[in-house]
Amino acid sequence: MTVTRGPAPGELIVRDGDQVAQVFAVRAGDTLWIFHDGIVHEMAADTSAPRRGAHAQGSLTAPMPATVIEIKVAAGDAVQRGDILIVLEAMKMELPVRAPGDGRVKAIHCRPGDLVQPETVLIDLSPPEARDDAGPGRAGG
Amino acid sequence: MDITRLLVANRGEIALRIIRACREMGIETVAVYSDADAQARHVRAADYAVRIGPAPASESYLKVGAIVDAARGAGADAVHPGYGFLSERAALAEACAAAGLVFVGPPAAAIERMGSKIGARALMEQAGVPVVPGQTPADQTDGGIAAAAARIGFPVLIKASAGGGGKGMRSARDARTLAEAIPAARREAEAAFGDGTLYVERLIERPRHVEIQIFADDHGHAVHLFERECSIQRRHQKIVEESPSPALTPALRARMGAAAVAAATSAGYRNAGTIEFLLEGEGDAAHFYFLEMNTRLQVEHPVTELVTGTDLVRAQLIVAMGRPLPWRQEDLVQRGHAIECRVYAEDPAQGFLPQAGPLRLYREPGGPGIRIDSGVEEGADVPVQYDPMLAKLIASGETRLQAIDRATAALRGFPILGVRTNVAFLVQVLRHPAFRAAEVHTGFVDEHLASLLETPAPPEAVGAAADFMRRQGDAGARAIGSGAAAAAVHDPWADLTNWGRD
Numbered sequence: 169m170t171v172t173r174g175p176a177p178g179e180l181i182v183r184d185g186d187q188v189a190q191v192f193a194v195r196a197g198d199t200l201w202i203f204h205d206g207i208v209h210e211m212a213a214d215t216s217a218p219r220r221g222a223h224a225q226g227s228l229t230a231p232m233p234a235t236v237i238e239i240k241v242a243a244g245d246a247v248q249r250g251d252i253l254i255v256l257e258a259m260k261m262e263l264p265v266r267a268p269g270d271g272r273v274k275a276i277h278c279r280p281g282d283l284v285q286p287e288t289v290l291i292d293l294s295p296p297e298a299r300d301d302a303g304p305g306r307a308g309g
Numbered sequence: 310m311d312i313t314r315l316l317v318a319n320r321g322e323i324a325l326r327i328i329r330a331c332r333e334m335g336i337e338t339v340a341v342y343s344d345a346d347a348q349a350r351h352v353r354a355a356d357y358a359v360r361i362g363p364a365p366a367s368e369s370y371l372k373v374g375a376i377v378d379a380a381r382g383a384g385a386d387a388v389h390p391g392y393g394f395l396s397e398r399a400a401l402a403e404a405c406a407a408a409g410l411v412f413v414g415p416p417a418a419a420i421e422r423m424g425s426k427i428g429a430r431a432l433m434e435q436a437g438v439p440v441v442p443g444q445t446p447a448d449q450t451d452g453g454i455a456a457a458a459a460r461i462g463f464p465v466l467i468k469a470s471a472g473g474g475g476k477g478m479r480s481a482r483d484a485r486t487l488a489e490a491i492p493a494a495r496r497e498a499e500a501a502f503g504d505g506t507l508y509v510e511r512l513i514e515r516p517r518h519v520e521i522q523i524f525a526d527d528h529g530h531a532v533h534l535f536e537r538e539c540s541i542q543r544r545h546q547k548i549v550e551e552s553p554s555p556a557l558t559p560a561l562r563a564r565m566g567a568a569a570v571a572a573a574t575s576a577g578y579r580n581a582g583t584i585e586f587l588l589e590g591e592g593d594a595a596h597f598y599f600l601e602m603n604t605r606l607q608v609e610h611p612v613t614e615l616v617t618g619t620d621l622v623r624a625q626l627i628v629a630m631g632r633p634l635p636w637r638q639e640d641l642v643q644r645g646h647a648i649e650c651r652v653y654a655e656d657p658a659q660g661f662l663p664q665a666g667p668l669r670l671y672r673e674p675g676g677p678g679i680r681i682d683s684g685v686e687e688g689a690d691v692p693v694q695y696d697p698m699l700a701k702l703i704a705s706g707e708t709r710l711q712a713i714d715r716a717t718a719a720l721r722g723f724p725i726l727g728v729r730t731n732v733a734f735l736v737q738v739l740r741h742p743a744f745r746a747a748e749v750h751t752g753f754v755d756e757h758l759a760s761l762l763e764t765p766a767p768p769e770a771v772g773a774a775a776d777f778m779r780r781q782g783d784a785g786a787r788a789i790g791s792g793a794a795a796a797a798v799h800d801p802w803a804d805l806t807n808w809g810r811d
Contacts (some may be wrong), residue, residue, distance in 0.1 A: 169769065171777035178670045178726070180777060182770040189770035192724040193778050194669040200778050201669065202771050206721035207733045209767045211775045233764050258766045283763065285658060 209233065210286050226274070226293040228265055230284040234258035238280060245273045247293070254278070254290055271295050310631050312336050312387040312411055316380040317355070318401070319391030320370060321684030322701060323606070324351035327389050330622040339383040341376060343369035345692040350684055357383045364694045370394045371503060377404045387411035387629065393696065396605040397424045397472060398502075413629040415604050419578050423602040425470065429576075433599040436572045441587060441598045443510025445470045451491050457509045458487050464514070467491065469498030470506040477501060478545040480512055513598065515750040516587040518542070519554050520603075521569035522613045523582050524624060526634040531574045533566040534613050534621075535643050540749040541738060543661050548731070548754075549738055550609035551648040552616045555709060555747035556591045565597055570638075572602075580628050581621055583607050587751075608651070608701070611682060615647035615705040646712040647705040650720060650735045652683075654697040657734040658762055665693040669727030674719040678705045678712070691728050699730065709747070713739050737761045 169184045182189040192203040200211045211232050234256035241253050247267040254265040254276075274292040278284055315331050316339040317324045328338045328351065340355035345364035352358045359379040362369035369375065371394055380388055388405050390396035390413070402417035414420070422428040430440050443466075446457040458465045458481065467490060469477035477498035479490035491507070499505040518539045525531040538554035539547040557565070569584040585600040610621045624635055654664040671687040683700030691697060702723065704716035717739045720732055738744055738761060743753070754761065 169773045171773050176672070178724075180774045182773050184770070189768075191770060191774040192670055192672070192726060193774050194726045195778060196667075196669055196727055200775050201726035202767075202774050202778075203670070203724035203726055204768065204771050204774070206723070206736045207764060207767075208724075208726060208729070209771050209775075211767075211771075213779065215779060233766060235766065285764070 226271065226295065227289045228253070228268070228291050228293070230256065230286055230288045230290055231263075232258055233283065233285050234263060236278045236280050236282040236284060236290075237262065239276060239278070241273050241276070241291075243273050243275055247271055247273060256284070265290060267293065269293075269295075310411060312626060312630055314339060314356075314383070314385045315387040315389055315413070315626075316341065316359075316376070316383065316385040316410075317351070317389050317391065318370070318376045319389075319394055319396075320346055320349060320351055320695065321698070322682045323391040323393075323608075323684070325354055325684055326682055327391060327622055328354045330620065330626065334623060334626060336626070339380065339385045341370070341379050343694070345694055349689070350686055359383055364692065366394065366694060367500075367503065370695075373398070373400050373404050376401065377408050377410070380405075380410055381408060385410065387413060387626075389413040389625070390605065392603075392605050392608055397603070399424065411629050413580065413625050415579050415582065416577070419576055420604045423576055423578065423582070423604050429602045430599065432576050433572055436568065436575050438568045438572060438599045439596065441510050441513060441600065443508060445506060445508045449506060451488065454491050454507055454509060455484060455487055459484070461509060461511050463487075464512040465509055466512045467494045467507050467509050469494070469502055469504070470508040471498065471502040471504035477507070513587050513589060515752060516589055516598075517554070517556055517749065518547070518585065518600075518751050519556065519565070519588045519597070520583050520585040520607075521565055522607070522610070522621075523569050523573045523578070523584060524621075524628070524634060525573050525579050525582075526628045527579060527631055528633045530634045530637070531570050531578070532634060532636060532638045532641060533570050534617050534619065534641055536562060536565065537607075537609055537612055538749075539609060540751050541744070541753055542751055543657075543754045547609065548651045548653070548735065549648065550612055551646065551709070551712070552612045553643050553646065554588075556588060556595065558592050560593050561595055561597075568597075572599075578604075581606050581610075581625050608698075609649050611680060611701065611703045612647040612649045615680070615703060616643045616645060617641055618644065645705055645707050646709045647703060648709075648712045648716050649701050649703045650716055650739070651698055651731075652700040652702060652720075652723070652725070652735070653731045654691045654699055654728045655731055656729045657731050661731070663693075663697040664729045665691045665697065666728045667691075668699075668725065670724055671699075671726075672724050673700065674702075674722040676715070676719060678715045679703075679719045680705075699725065710745065713745060733764060734761060737763065 172181050174181045178192050178194050180191040194201050195213050198213050200213045202209045237257045238255040249269045251267045252264040256263040271293040274294045276291050278290050314337040317327045331338045338355040340352045340358040341361045342352050343364050361375040388410050395401040399417040399421040402412045405412040446453045464482045466480050477494045479494045481487035481490045495505040519536050522534040536554050537550050537552045539550040541549035583603040586597040587600050589596045655661045667690050673681045680703040685699045704712045706712040720736050
């Protein structure tokens with residue numbers, strides 16, 4: 169799949185073999201606005217920085233419109249950084265939502281089969297009890 | 310009394326629509342603007358532009374004195390109010406008359422009579438048109454409104470006595486929900502029209518909204534230009550309108566048209582107006598009830614223009630100049646089908662919450678049978694102070710389904726970025742099997758909301774475009790977020806990088 173800029177500002181041409189798609193995209197702060205076929209997708213502009221929706225109090229949000237495939241934890245479970253908590257599916261790909269730090273699952277706000285939108289809160293985490301090992305302990309970032 | 314210079318007491322797409330008609334007719338135009346609109350399209354399109362106040366509408370577009378002063382100062386000889394704002398306020402028509410300005414609309418007395426729901430209903434009853442049970446209680450306290458609702462019988466609608474457009478409208482199924490609805494409806498009515506008087510009526514369930522466009526001149530001529538069906542509404546405001554209505558038979562159309570003309574004639578009405586009906590049932594057996602009259606041009610007037618081949622704004626100006634209507638009833642025919650989709654800056658997923666902000670990208674579609682009436686442009690802000698309608702996309706075709714297909718295709722090629730809009734939602738409405746089968750009523754959006762809000766997962770092309778954009782932005786962004794602190798915060802998106810690009 170190749171992407172090239174089109175002649176108009178913000179226009180992108182996406183080619184997949186002979187298949188061609190006209191897309192319009194702009195970046196505004198930490199959001200990419202992408203138009204294709206009558207639908208606007210709001211996506212994270214920078215995948216290395218936390219999204220606006222990932223709050224310091226420990227909520228993890230959907231990064232884009234996606235379907236919830238599997239929930240691997242239950243409320244009350246202790247989780248470690250990197251554990252897969254929820255599996256989403258978007259763009260025909262599975263997308264694991266991992267714990268951003270050690271903690272405990274406070275609440276789960278989605279069910280398998282749910283269609284979730286960007287900024288939809290999927291799960292709340294509380295920070296690990298008592299001991300703090302000086303690392304980036306805040307859940308959710 | 311020719312018009313040589315006309316002040317447009319409005320903003321946005323309707324101001325541009327009126328300015329275009331004036332330009333075609335050789336009439337100079339004067340735009341007015343608030344501080345939020347100093348650079349707006351309607352200002353640049355006019356021959357003259359006058360500032361009338363700060364951004365809030367109540368301090369600018371709703372000030373009769375400021376409008377009349379601007380007209381006099383700019384040497385205008387006429388004022389067109391458009392729709393909304395002061396268009397249904399007799400005070401503006403009166404002030405224009407007092408200042409020797411032609412008001413492009415009905416006489417102040419007709420606005421007062423038909424604009425007040427009581428006067429309009431009384432006239433309709435005299436003309437033999439059925440009305441929905443309802444009243445404006447003399448006692449406007451919460452208790453007075455509640456007593457009126459009890460007399461009429463639940464469910465009820467309460468709404469602004471002074472205006473239309475669904476502003477200040479609330480439904481209530483019982484006394485408890487009514488008690489909550491009254492203060493909110495009153496506040497909205499006050500904010501929108503400067504008048505918090507409330508009207509209470511019986512709620513007719515699952516009706517269609519079908520309205521008749523009428524037109525009358527100073528020479529005793531009155532005609533109707535058929536119907537518009539406006540059943541697709543959200544928050545009691547129309548978002549999709551079409552003509553003809555699939556629910557009308559020729560006999561019913563003739564009955565409704567004749568009733569509307571009779572009412573306009575008996576009211577001494579002049580210029581363009583619309584009689585709104587609720588329709589229960591379909592075909593010759595259907596019942597229609599007078600809802601209200603809009604004593605102005607409607608937002609959805611283009612669908613009538615497209616099926617009748619007329620220019621309603623031009624006709625308004627001709628009639629305002631004291632000339633006869635350009636058509637007799639027998640000249641008017643409906644041909645083909647037209648459908649209008651209102652594109653709003655709003656978030657359907659959050660209860661159609663209005664949105665404001667910069668239009669970072671805005672590209673209007675075109676093509677056979679596509680007309681776009683808009684007042685916005687790429688790079689401009691959608692201000693928070695006004696109605697968030699961005700554009701009207703009107704499609705016409707030989708048949709209803711062709712018009713729907715044209716509208717759907719055009720919306721699918723209407724990119725608007727930076728502000729959330731209802732474009733995808735409109736596409737879902739147009740594609741809905743019940744809509745295509747013309748099985749609609751004013752609760753259509755609420756009934757089908759879940760399926761109308763469905764959004765498919767983004768296709769791979771969108772992911773590839775996103776990845777492309779991220780790489781383009783990397784050069785600047787990397788320098789800031791580098792180091793362990795940024796890397797330690799894991800984002801699930803980081804796992805999504807494989808697009809199989811070459």
